[in-house]
Amino acid sequence: MNTEILSVGLTFLVTILPAIPLGRYISKVYKGEKTLLDPVLNPLDKLIFKSTGLDANREMNWKQHLYALLTVNMVWFFVAMFLLMNQGWLPLNPDSNPSMSPHLAFNTAISFLVNCNLQHYSGETGMSYLSQILFVTFLQFVSAATGLAAAAMVFNALKERTTEKLGNFYNNFVKSLTRILLPVSIVVALILAFNGTPMNFQGKDQFISVQGDTVNVSRGPAAAMIAIKHVGTNGGGYFGVNSSHPLENPNYLTNVTEIIAQMIIPLAMVFAIGFYLKRKKLSWMIFGVMTLGFLMLVIPTIYSEIQGNPQIQQMGVDQRAGAMEGKETHIGAAASAYWSIATTVISTGSVNSMHDSSMPISGMMQLLAMMTNAFYGGVGVGILNFYVFIIIAVFISGLMVGRTPEFMGKKIEAREIKIAMIVALFHPFLILVGTALSAYGITNLKDIAWLNNPGFHGFSEMLYEFTSSAANNGSGFEGLGDNTPWWNISTGIVLILGRFIPIIGPLAIAGLLATKKSIPESAGTLKTDTTTFGVMIFAVIFIITALSFFPALTLGPIAEYFSIY
């Protein structure tokens, strides 16, 4: 067990170290400076801009950025709906999987569009190879690039100058794709392919096992998709059980690779902002707050998974391996626990163990990770969520010490703070209202049988589904029978709101601030790159999350905890 914990610690370090140079590289990409990959990628970018007739140098204001972003997303939605509802007869479907029902297609299209990948279907039986490539892989690339392009605009707006012109959305979008997501994905995909993840176009294979059973094995073009699934913090599995599947995550090395792949860009974005604005201290402050939050979530989770289930302990077996229900032997309890928090703080939502079978404390930490949704966070959007908390913290601490609230030389006024508050409060609103409606349904309508577990844990299943949707995470307490019109449509709506409000809000705030007069730093300025201010942000995040979610958590995981210990 000690070696397992050491392995997890080592994994964390190995993730952080390359994030710093990658952050420097990302900042260069968005600034348009020279990078190592230019000779290969310049022609590719040129080809894209030429064939689309785009002018990469045309400067846009924040509204134009938003307009471009929303339009292109709308186009993808219709393409996706068409594909999913017709995959049954379209080519590249060797396993003859059926087309999706309209409500399942609606939910699936949206959940991939918004970088969530909630997956109310199962990959082996619910998707053709064409959909896995043209729908899943495609949206996993472009939805991640959408988030990155939005973050790049905010970076630009944070520069200390007064302007409306904040770069070009398409330029940021294309560069995020070709210069950040594509190179990292190729590396990850090849590591996976050489460790046993399939990348083929033949359908199921059949063999007779040692005991004489006839076994069919699902395969397909998995390696390419699983790479971008993590690099773009999408999280939608190729196979039904995601990275628990031995073909999707064949060994401990691929497990570490997939953890690094999903954490590295969100971490690098934290450092990128420092390089971009030449304020490294700001990066370290953000990194410190996020890491503190991450550790506070991950340590109790690892502890409770290693301890195992007290009810099984009472039966008298050897539980030194930890809580193994829903976990793979070759990954083990510690690395599964670590992954479960990595994937929930960062809005990936891929799983390498079944979260539904986690211990109550771990389940609560997974929920809290998505409820805060700002410790590292998804590609691009993580830093945007954190930006909202910075604005609120600047305002509150400004009031506390009697200074004008300023961030990066710009005055924060009523309009910005209103937007920030709406974004921050909309998240608990979506989660709690959705869960409350479902809980009403389950108690008052007799013929509903969504839940796989009775009692407090059943409540947690519903709470988790809406938390995961609102945070655009995509993991689930998968026991929940979620392929029904209610879950498909309600979470579909929550997904759209949970994606675009936290993008529109920060873009608007940054756009508005950028047009304001830049005030030079003076003795009266509240310093925002100090430890004190870091503590302040942490307190703001903690208070908002604790106040909004504590009652719901009490009904779910906390009550379950006291029922089994």
Added chain:
Amino acid sequence: MKQHILTALRLTAICIVIFCVAYPALIWAVAQAAPGQGKGETILKNGKVIGYEKIGQSFTEDRYFNSRPSAVSYNAAGSGGSNKGASNPDYLKEVQARIDTFLVHNPDVKIEQIPVELITASGSGLDPHLSPKGAKIQIGRIAKIRNIRIEKLVQLVDQHTDKPIMGPDVVHILKLNLALDELK
């Protein structure tokens, strides 16, 4: 508006060419050099495929090292865990029943020796591994049925134990059982 939509359509088209044709084709081409040529590594016996390296299969007979319980009965055309919560009373009864069954089949084993993975289902339902403890605890039963000395079986399990630098030690059940069948 029309201009924006046209731009979006053209951008979508070129992205499809790069990310849905060129990128998968590149990975597919390189994967031809990977073990199993990207089709999944297989394990052969007498020239016939007897299993996939990564996919666990169901071993329930007493003369083999048994695999872990599976929520999907090792159906590799699907996958799934039980998704049972730690407090679920039906689930806890099921676990108790697995312990009782195991003790019936392995009368020499004491309850506190049973490693937890033998009575819990994996997340994928396709776990190809056991811990070394999980394999060794079954040796007594197999030795009796097959009339093989215990030391020989201990040696066999040790030979088939993978000790990676990072992560837990594991035994590949299929390879172990194939070697067991070879043992005279």
